[in-house]
Amino acid sequence: FFNVSTRSFKSIYAKSGSDISKTYAERVVQSIAIEKQIIENLNERLIAAASMVIYHRDMLSNEYLEEIASRQQVHYIWWYNPEGEILYDSTDTFVGWKSTPGDPIHNFMVSGDDIFIEGIRESTESDDFYMVIYKRASDGYFVETALNADYAIELIDMHSYKNVVKDIVENNSHVEYAFIIDDTKEIVADSRPNNETTNINFYNDAFLGETISQEIYYSVSDHNVLEFATPIIVDDEVIAVLSVGYSLDFYRETSNYIILILISVAIGTIITFGIVEIFQLIKPLIVIENAISSFDLDTGTYERPKNPTKTFERAFNALDSLSYRIQAANRETKALYEEVKALAMNDFLTNLPNRYNLTNKLEELINENQEFAVLFIDIDDFKIYNDTKGHLFGDRLLIKISEILQSGFYNNYFISRYGGDEFIVIIKTNSKEAIDNVITNLYNDLTEPIEIEDSTFVINLSIGISMYPIHGDNPTDLIQNADAAMFESKSRGNNKHVYYDELKKDLK
Structure with missing residues (x-):
């Protein structure tokens, strides 16, 4: 019975760790969605500015481009002739500049594309980084619009792998470490010291879409941890694996305490009442076994006796602690979903629809x-x-x-x-x-x-x-x-x- 009870509790603890790891993996997916939405929103702003320039091309001047740049909240707008010479500039700085082979703009000129989203790159004229798009009018004239990338990088960094891993470790007292492996089998974010070794081959099944676990020695804390590797899935493809190492101290303390209680009660019963009275112990032991077996790993709830004896109260308190952790993880997932939804759909300043x-x-x-x-x-x-x-x-x-x-x-x-x-x-x-x-x-x-x-x-x-x-x-x-x-x-x-x-x- 002792073995059954402790195995059941260990199974619940392991499943709890697995579920929480999946919650964090979902958070990574949502962070990726936020990053994608940020990039899309900024690109839409650049494209809208470029479209407005082409639409009002008969009114163009440096001053007019400056007005459009201010309205659309972009950093600069340049209007080119088909030969790659800047005719109008919202900053009134580069009028007359002409593209030469090797310049980023030249690649767009010879491509024949109507629009090209270049993404983030370093300026050819300064050390600044910009998000840049080019859009061509029907007669070959074209416009370049750009945003300083510092703002985008700051927003994206808030939801980077590095910050997600850091947040996992700092906000869960039972987590020893966390790291992320990308689809090239490289560790791209890691809370562990640099000298910690990792057997990458162990994670192959996780890249096939399965959540896997192992008990492994962790040198920093000088004891074993229970590690879960959970696939990060975007558009039905595994793009990375999140690995989280959970301390086994809580499990050891709780399971040892359950065993100690059961042994103490058994010995006390034998001494006090004799062998015949052992059968009186079976009923409360069955109550504990039923409580452990009834644990719902999805909701974090279980059938707790209304009036457990003081002897078994601490065992049920341990189950309560596990229950609260699972429920807290569920609440965090729901809150994060609402946060992501709000970021994707509403303007951050006014909270109006974006x-x-x-x-x-x-x-x-x-x-x-x-x-x-x-x-x-x-x-x-x-x-x-x-x-x-x-x-x-x-x-x-x-x-x-x-x-x-x-x-x-x-x-x-x-x-x-x-x-x-x-x-x-x-x-x-x-x-x-x-x-x-x-x-x-x-x-x-x-x-x-x-x-x-x-x-x-x-x-x-x-x-x-x-x-x-x-x-x-x-x-x-x-x-x-x-x-x-x-x-x-x-x-x-x-x-x-x-x-x-x-x-x-x-x-x-």
Whole structure:
């Protein structure tokens, strides 16, 4: 019976370690998803800026590129002729510079591709690193847009393998070490000292999709640990293996205590009551065995007796501790999922839906064949606030605006922060009368004096409107057409709005 009980407890402890390791592996997968989303969001920002430049190419100048760069929150924009010479530059620094073979831009020129996402690279003119994309117009002219990569690297590093491994060890008292092996069988993140040896061949089954375990000596703590190797699976492929070493001290202490209790009770019973009374011991032992056997490894719950004797109370406390650990791991996984979901769908500053969320909403309405209008709102002269008051002030102003847009009147509308000082409101109607009514409310609410840092400001708006299906049948066209109408409204003065069909008439 002693062997059965301790084996059952060891099985539960091992399964607990396996489940927690799988939870951490899922966290790595979610971190990879966050990194991918960060890169996609930044690339979308660069592509949107490039598309805007090509769309408004007849208006291009250094000053106009600077305005687009500020609005789209990119660091620079360069406009080239087909020969690779910079004609316009948002920084007013490199006009006249011409590409030569070997330059990154030259590779794009000769490729014939319409768009090329270069990713992060070092600038040819400085020691800075940038995320860069190139986009070509139909006549061979093309645009380069870039973001300083320090921001992207900082965001990505927060969710790197190294930080995940560090977090696993620091936030779990029973974990001795953790490391990650990539698909080339190289250790890419490791909390252990550099001189710790690793038998890479042991992890082959983990790369086949199985969670495996071994009891192995760990020199740092000078005792054996229970190590679990769990596959990290993305898009049905094992891209890495997470290995976590758990201390066996908790298991040894608990199992030894269970054995000690059982032996003590047995000896005490024999001495006090005689051999016949041993049978009175069987019932509480069966209670313990049933409790261990009933342990649900998915939820961390088990059938705990209502009033266990004091003799067995500590044994059940050990099971309680294991139960709490599993439940805590489940809560952490759920919380992490919600965090990842929020990061992927909402703007980090205003908590409004972001571009990704906006695109999903537009596609949803289009699939439902629902008529709707896209209101593209731009805050006039927002750059002046940033330049004179600082970016922190600008952020507070954007938060104030988003709070107004999330107030009662607008609860029936989908509102997104598109980027910089731009917001998009979706209204489920194509009635210009109804749309004009909403715009009137926007002017009334957003042009009221706003107090920030003991100062009062009045902002002005420019609004462009496109309607589905009249002005486009996909999210990209609808947003670009509303944006073009918004640019036209800017030329007409403060607090004006223009429908895209009015812009088309003007162009004719």
